[in-house]
Amino acid sequence: MxxxxxxxxxxxxxxxxxxxxxxxxxxxxxxxxxVRFNLLKMPFxxxxxxxxxxxxxxxxxxxxxxxxxILKGPIGLGVEExxxxxxxxxxxxxxxxxxxxxxNTFANYRPVYLPPELAxxxxxxREIVKDGIDFVMIRELIGGLYFGGKEEGTDQNGxxxxxxxxxxxxxxxxxxxxxxxxxARRRKKVLHNVHKSNVLxxxxxxxxxSREIAVQYPDVEVRHVIVDxxxxxxxxxxxxxxxxxxxxxxxxxxxDLAGGLVGSLGLMPSACVGxxxxxxxxxxxxxxxxxxxxxxNPYSMIxxxxxxxxxxxxxxxxxxxxxxxxxxxxxxxxxxxxxGNPDGTRTVVSTAEFGDRVVAALDA
Ligand code: NAD
Numbered sequence: 453m454x455x456x457x458x459x460x461x462x463x464x465x466x467x468x469x470x471x472x473x474x475x476x477x478x479x480x481x482x483x484x485x486x487v488r489f490n491l492l493k494m495p496f497x498x499x500x501x502x503x504x505x506x507x508x509x510x511x512x513x514x515x516x517x518x519x520x521x522i523l524k525g526p527i528g529l530g531v532e533e534x535x536x537x538x539x540x541x542x543x544x545x546x547x548x549x550x551x552x553x554x555x556n557t558f559a560n561y562r563p564v565y566l567p568p569e570l571a572x573x574x575x576x577x578r579e580i581v582k583d584g585i586d587f588v589m590i591r592e593l594i595g596g597l598y599f600g601g602k603e604e605g606t607d608q609n610g611x612x613x614x615x616x617x618x619x620x621x622x623x624x625x626x627x628x629x630x631x632x633x634x635x636a637r638r639r640k641k642v643l644h645n646v647h648k649s650n651v652l653x654x655x656x657x658x659x660x661x662s663r664e665i666a667v668q669y670p671d672v673e674v675r676h677v678i679v680d681x682x683x684x685x686x687x688x689x690x691x692x693x694x695x696x697x698x699x700x701x702x703x704x705x706x707x708d709l710a711g712g713l714v715g716s717l718g719l720m721p722s723a724c725v726g727x728x729x730x731x732x733x734x735x736x737x738x739x740x741x742x743x744x745x746x747x748x749n750p751y752s753m754i755x756x757x758x759x760x761x762x763x764x765x766x767x768x769x770x771x772x773x774x775x776x777x778x779x780x781x782x783x784x785x786x787x788x789x790x791x792g793n794p795d796g797t798r799t800v801v802s803t804a805e806f807g808d809r810v811v812a813a814l815d816a
Contacts, residue, residue: 466803478757520765522551602615751806787799
């Protein structure tokens with residue numbers, strides 16, 4: 453029997469609630485596929501800091517190093533709780549960014565998908581979304597402003613200042629663009645390159661590299677779009693997009709906008725892929741505003757399991773069954789609280805009930 457070791461980092465806030473459902477689904481797949489998943493549940497995030505003094509403890513690092521893949525729930529604390537932790541030890545800075553750097557997970561895939569029969573979950577007008585939404589955002593994940601040098605102090609006028617650096621070299625740009633061109637080649641062969649070259653020198657280099665790489669992909673049409681215009685275009689006509697590629701901070705912001713387009717961040721899974729290891733996480737945060745109430749939407753976490761099966765273990769068929777099962781649960785009239793009950797005919801189900809229904813749909 454095939455065996456895979458998976459480091460399971462439930463994280464903070466709604467993390468444990470949605471991870472429970474993801475593990476349920478993974479176990480259901482395991483039984484059917486005849487594959488054993490050895491799950492190593494490890495502390496990571498704000499709670500790990502409070503319990504062990506570090507948001508990314510040494511034992512968790514060791515387990516992640518050994519694992520074949522990492523399944524990660526969202527981390528992060530509410531504003532007031534976060535203030536109990538020194539800034540440099542807060543979970544995003546001392547756990548999330550180090551995780552990404554350690555495994556060089558430069559390629560972040562964020563599928564944005566809403567089938568036509570679920571178009572009413574979108575806040576956009578019916579005529580814009582009636583045929584559904586289906587594109588993928590590819591975000592550079594380990595460079596740019598979030599990872600550049602940082603400096604703060606007081607200047608000669610006595611004013612506090614801060615300086616953060618946005619840095620990319622051509623190799624870092626090329627590797628993410630190659631991922632995006634490959635994805636475009638697999639899909640509809642149209643790639644939107646999102647940039648800000650009218651202002652940022654980093655985007656000028658980014659676009660130069662994109663032209664050089666495009667030569668190897670004559671079958672892929674590249675359309676360049678400025679990031680601010682891309683934000684408007686996403687709302688006005690999301691169907692024009694199929695694969696989008698962008699630097700780290702643009703992707704952070706635009707992918708939350710995409711979550712809004714499909715009706716909730718709870719519909720946003722993601723894959724963070726490096727040359728040797730990948731980890732899988734919802735694109736959203738720990739949602740402290742709804743944590744502990746059993747109402748979070750676990751689609752993003754279960755979808756991250758599907759991405760893991762597909763990208764880390766080559767289990768495309770099982771991944772396809774999970775997507776189909778989740779679609780079926782919605783199609784049969786269920787909804788979660790975040791998506792509401794737009795046409796008044798749906799049954800609002802809890803986090804756990806959504807997971808149970810997905811398992812039942814897998815068995816059907
Ligand atoms: P958030 O993404 O946690 O929540 C934004 C809104 O979306 C909230 O109203 C929340 O209830 C809702 N939401 C998110 N996921 C949902 C789900 N699965 N089901 C139903 N509703 C859902 O953003 P925030 O509140 O700004 O951030 C909370 C914390 O998460 C912060 O500490 C932030 O730094 C952290 N964060 C972590 C990650 C990560 O772990 N990769 C990513 C983003 C934010």
